[in-house]
Amino acid sequence: MTPSYVSTRNPCKLCAPFGATLAFLGLEGCIPLLHGSQGCSTYIRRYMIGHFREPVDVASSNFHEQAAIFGGKSNLAEAIFNVVKQYQPRVIGIATTCLAETIGDDVGMILRELSSKAGNVDLPALVHASTPSYHGCDAEGYHAAIRAMVDQLAGNQPGADHLALFPGMLSSEDLRYLRDLVEDFELPVIMLSDYADRLDGPTWDTFHRIPKGGTPLEQLYRLGGARTCLELTSIYEPARTGGGLLADRFGVRHVRLPMPIGVKLTDRFTRELEAISGRSLPYRHAAERGRLIDSYVDAHKYVFDKRAVLFGHEDLVVSLSAFLAEVGMIPALIASGGGNAGRLRRAVLSAAPELEGHTRILGGVDFAEIEEAAVQVQADLLIGSSNGYRLSRQLGVPLVRVGLPIHDRLGAARVMHVGYRGTQQLFDRIVNALLEARQDGDPTGYTHM
Amino acid sequence: MNNDMIDILEDRKDQIHRTGAAPYAMDCQKRSLAGSVSQRACVFCGSRVVLYPITDALHLVHGPVGCAAYTWDIRGALSSGPELHRLSFSTDLREKDVIYGGEKKLYAALTELIAEYHPQAAFIYSTCIVGLIGDDVQAVARKVERETGIPVIPVQSEGFRGTKSTGYKAACDALSRLVGTGPTHHLPDHSINIIGEFNLAGEAWILRRYYERMGVHVAATLTGDGRVNDIRSCHGVKLNVVQCSGSMMHIAKWMKDTYGIPFIRASYFGIEDVSRALYDVAEFFGDDTVVERTRDLVRQEVKAILPQLSLWRSALEGRKAAIYTGGAFKAFSLVRSLRTLGVKTVIVGSQTGNQEDYELLRELCDEGTVLIDDTNPLELQKFIRETGADLLIGGVKERPIAHKLGLGFCDHNHERKLPLAGFEGMVHFGREVYASLQSPVWHLTYRSSGPCKEVS
Ligand code: SF4
Ligand code: SF4
Numbered sequence: 001m002t003p004s005y006v007s008t009r010n011p012c013k014l015c016a017p018f019g020a021t022l023a024f025l026g027l028e029g030c031i032p033l034l035h036g037s038q039g040c041s042t043y044i045r046r047y048m049i050g051h052f053r054e055p056v057d058v059a060s061s062n063f064h065e066q067a068a069i070f071g072g073k074s075n076l077a078e079a080i081f082n083v084v085k086q087y088q089p090r091v092i093g094i095a096t097t098c099l100a101e102t103i104g105d106d107v108g109m110i111l112r113e114l115s116s117k118a119g120n121v122d123l124p125a126l127v128h129a130s131t132p133s134y135h136g137c138d139a140e141g142y143h144a145a146i147r148a149m150v151d152q153l154a155g156n157q158p159g160a161d162h163l164a165l166f167p168g169m170l171s172s173e174d175l176r177y178l179r180d181l182v183e184d185f186e187l188p189v190i191m192l193s194d195y196a197d198r199l200d201g202p203t204w205d206t207f208h209r210i211p212k213g214g215t216p217l218e219q220l221y222r223l224g225g226a227r228t229c230l231e232l233t234s235i236y237e238p239a240r241t242g243g244g245l246l247a248d249r250f251g252v253r254h255v256r257l258p259m260p261i262g263v264k265l266t267d268r269f270t271r272e273l274e275a276i277s278g279r280s281l282p283y284r285h286a287a288e289r290g291r292l293i294d295s296y297v298d299a300h301k302y303v304f305d306k307r308a309v310l311f312g313h314e315d316l317v318v319s320l321s322a323f324l325a326e327v328g329m330i331p332a333l334i335a336s337g338g339g340n341a342g343r344l345r346r347a348v349l350s351a352a353p354e355l356e357g358h359t360r361i362l363g364g365v366d367f368a369e370i371e372e373a374a375v376q377v378q379a380d381l382l383i384g385s386s387n388g389y390r391l392s393r394q395l396g397v398p399l400v401r402v403g404l405p406i407h408d409r410l411g412a413a414r415v416m417h418v419g420y421r422g423t424q425q426l427f428d429r430i431v432n433a434l435l436e437a438r439q440d441g442d443p444t445g446y447t448h449m
Numbered sequence: 450m451n452n453d454m455i456d457i458l459e460d461r462k463d464q465i466h467r468t469g470a471a472p473y474a475m476d477c478q479k480r481s482l483a484g485s486v487s488q489r490a491c492v493f494c495g496s497r498v499v500l501y502p503i504t505d506a507l508h509l510v511h512g513p514v515g516c517a518a519y520t521w522d523i524r525g526a527l528s529s530g531p532e533l534h535r536l537s538f539s540t541d542l543r544e545k546d547v548i549y550g551g552e553k554k555l556y557a558a559l560t561e562l563i564a565e566y567h568p569q570a571a572f573i574y575s576t577c578i579v580g581l582i583g584d585d586v587q588a589v590a591r592k593v594e595r596e597t598g599i600p601v602i603p604v605q606s607e608g609f610r611g612t613k614s615t616g617y618k619a620a621c622d623a624l625s626r627l628v629g630t631g632p633t634h635h636l637p638d639h640s641i642n643i644i645g646e647f648n649l650a651g652e653a654w655i656l657r658r659y660y661e662r663m664g665v666h667v668a669a670t671l672t673g674d675g676r677v678n679d680i681r682s683c684h685g686v687k688l689n690v691v692q693c694s695g696s697m698m699h700i701a702k703w704m705k706d707t708y709g710i711p712f713i714r715a716s717y718f719g720i721e722d723v724s725r726a727l728y729d730v731a732e733f734f735g736d737d738t739v740v741e742r743t744r745d746l747v748r749q750e751v752k753a754i755l756p757q758l759s760l761w762r763s764a765l766e767g768r769k770a771a772i773y774t775g776g777a778f779k780a781f782s783l784v785r786s787l788r789t790l791g792v793k794t795v796i797v798g799s800q801t802g803n804q805e806d807y808e809l810l811r812e813l814c815d816e817g818t819v820l821i822d823d824t825n826p827l828e829l830q831k832f833i834r835e836t837g838a839d840l841l842i843g844g845v846k847e848r849p850i851a852h853k854l855g856l857g858f859c860d861h862n863h864e865r866k867l868p869l870a871g872f873e874g875m876v877h878f879g880r881e882v883y884a885s886l887q888s889p890v891w892h893l894t895y896r897s898s899g900p901c902k903e904v905s
Pocket of ligand 1: 491578
């Protein structure tokens with residue numbers, strides 16, 4: 001067993017306001033604002049830019065010593081005012097940093113006061129999430145922000161009878177695909193949050209204060225009338241999620257499903273869509289499913305019994321584990337920087353019970369711990385973020401980059417994970433990484449594999 | 450959206466000027482406005498930039514995990530030996546630590562990490578929270594220092610205590626705890642320190658080679674490819690050569706006051722500036738052989754790169770560039786380097802420049818150049834469009850702005866992977882500028898300065 005360290009060495013998580021910022025970027029016309037000092041927002045911006053290679057504007061209330069001692073109320077008000085002047089946003093999404101949380105600023109109250117004093121000055125919609133990093137990672141912050149949006153913006157305005165889809169932290173291309181998939185069932189959909197276009201858009205022909213894309217506020221105002229809310233998480237309890245709150249407050253039917261990766265988990269997702277829409281799986285998706293299984297057959301021997309180390313946010317690694325299990329690979333080590341081993345284990349074994357006894361599961365760990373454990377599992381492959389590159393180099397095994405952050409390759413926003421199509425791309429990449437390692441490591445260098 | 454609609458925030462108006470327009474006093478070195486999307490980071494960031502390249506020290510970030518996570522191995526500061534600086538260590542404070550204080554955790558973290566990694570010294574960076582919960586970091590540091598026998602040095606870098614420059618100062622204060630604690634008898638007569646040089650992409654090695662050819666010994670680089678022991682002994686030199694003066698001038702001044710070591714400012718970017726720097730050092734020693742060797746070196750190096758540069762120049766003549774850097778001192782060199790390539794600077798700004806810097810920039814730049822202090826993405830967009838710049842030089846945060854607007858971009862920040870210093874660095878820079886401006890992809894994008902180009 002590895003010694004248990006007090007310090008965190010090479011973290012395998014980001015902080016909560018990062019996740020909240022990401023969620024806010026999926027609201028149309030929204031500028032995220034971090035309540036705290038300047039560094040947090042600049043670092044988070046920089047990190048997102050490294051991954052998405054897109055402009056990411058995140059404002060800060062920019063605490064100074066006075067604010068740190070007496071509270072950041074006037075800073076927050078000034079920040080909101082300045083953001084409005086420069087960006088004319090429709091929404092400002094406020095997340096608290098550790099500093100503001102520790103001081104104990106009551107952001108809700110500050111905002112209420114501000115709105116009542118604003119009189120006839122036009123303020124944008126204001127939504128705020130409490131995201132102290134000292135009790136949660138980026139995924140936690142993401143869900144806190146989604147829940148805050150439901151809490152403070154969702155309404156019951158009449159409109160089409162739609163499906164609410166809460167996809168979780170996925171890539172831009174995943175979000176685009178999920179929207180298409182649901183719409184192919186002829187289901188009107190409200191997706192929260194949808195940063196697909198904002199964080200993977202074209203070059204500009206004109207200036208943009210705020211890039212296009214995102215879930216429009218009008219849709220949030222109608223969210224309470226959804227016929228069902230599908231929420232893609234196997235980790236977060238309804239008491240912590242937007243979907244849970246939507247069910248409580250508006251009586252919306254709430255279905256939690258693991259992120260649909262692999263045939264089995266995607267089938268669960270599409271069966272649910274079939275039930276909701278009363279239509280069967282549209283032809284082009286059935287065809288994608290068919291091709292995916294066909295490729296499993298073609299490659300089954302290349303992947304059988306291959307041992308993988310998985311790391312990333314919990315919901316992602318849970319579903320990836322189930323996918324690896326269904327193709328005959330062994331996720332020998334499943335690790336996440338967030339949460340704890342107990343809840344991760346429960347979620348993995350519920351998604352893929354056949355893994356019982358074949359895998360080691362580590363929750364709330366850092367890369368130093370992952371490295372120490374990985375050395376013992378004889379891995380053939382690593383699957384996770386770019387931060388695993390050190391380990392990949394050290395072990396001499398390939399890294400298939402998924403999730404976030406991917407800051408050493410192009411196209412992070414277009415890496416797919418979910419659905420038949422996303423699984424197909426992932427499967428092809430995994431098989432090819434294994435083949436490439438085998439070919440490169442072979443003295444003969446066969447050209448037909 | 451119409452460009453005129455991007456207004457400058459009232460409180461920022463005195464941080465923007467045009468050369469040629471009277472009267473002039475840049476209102477710089479002030480805090481970023483709340484709600485303005487500043488490109489600056491925080492005090493911690495400033496300290497981290499300066500101390501990070503010390504390769505055999507433990508860098509422990511005391512605070513919640515984010516501050517450490519976002520700075521893990523993001524810079525290109527190379528090492529010729531130990532690589533401890535490339536790991537990220539944090540006390541990862543949790544709720545109970547915030548309530549009951551983080552001292553115990555800090556103590557345990559330091560103890561275990563020093564035992565595991567055997568660093569030559571340890572730096573403890575305080576982040577915002579630590580300033581609030583009132584941990585007595587000094588006391589913990591003293592205790593661990595006693596127990597382990599290595600210097601354990603707190604860095605007062607709580608983000609809210611000022612700007613990035615405050616962080617530079619805090620880092621220099623931390624360094625001054627090391628300087629003067631080692632022997633100096635081994636240092637040859639013509640010894641210098643290179644200060645404010647972080648060995649990005651191996652730039653310190655390039656400079657070291659030049660100085661060796663001149664007959665000048667580099668005792669320590671502060672802090673690129675840095676070693677604790679070199680820093681302890683670096684007060685034995687005759688001269689400090691300070692680059693990137695914004696960040697490390699403090700330590701040079703402190704060494705002058707404490708040890709009487711004179712300093713000169715230098716920049717190693719661009720033919721003119723690097724030549725000037727080397728000559729200045731040679732002249733300081735007043736040794737004819739050194740001066741002679743320096744002249745030979747400069748002559749050879751310039752001769753080797755000029756043909757290539759003039760080829761690029763003929764292709765680039767008349768193009769326009771915008772510069773946005775961390776410190777202002779680098780901006781001078783960039784304006785001159787771009788001139789060497791035939792490129793005119795139309796916007797120049799920095800995160801942390803002072804009045805004197807901006808005054809010098811005003812003298813250096815052509816009339817009509819926009820000077821900006823602590824700008825933000827919207828202002829940059831506005832001025833890029835107004836000036837019709839073809840190229841933006843900055844850091845990773847500025848890259849997407851350039852690319853979205855259909856402009857070339859060159860990374861001249863701490864994350865660069867190409868050495869841009871010295872004569873060979875000028876060739877890399879030239880190639881970067883050339884590749885950015887001549888790429889055919891711009892024919893397919895919209896340009897800020899004109900209508901959509903026809904695709905043929
Ligand atoms: S918490 Fe403070 S020190 Fe850390 S990144 Fe934010 S502003 Fe900087
Ligand atoms: S202080 Fe908290 S919010 Fe800010 S960067 Fe550090 S962990 Fe993230």
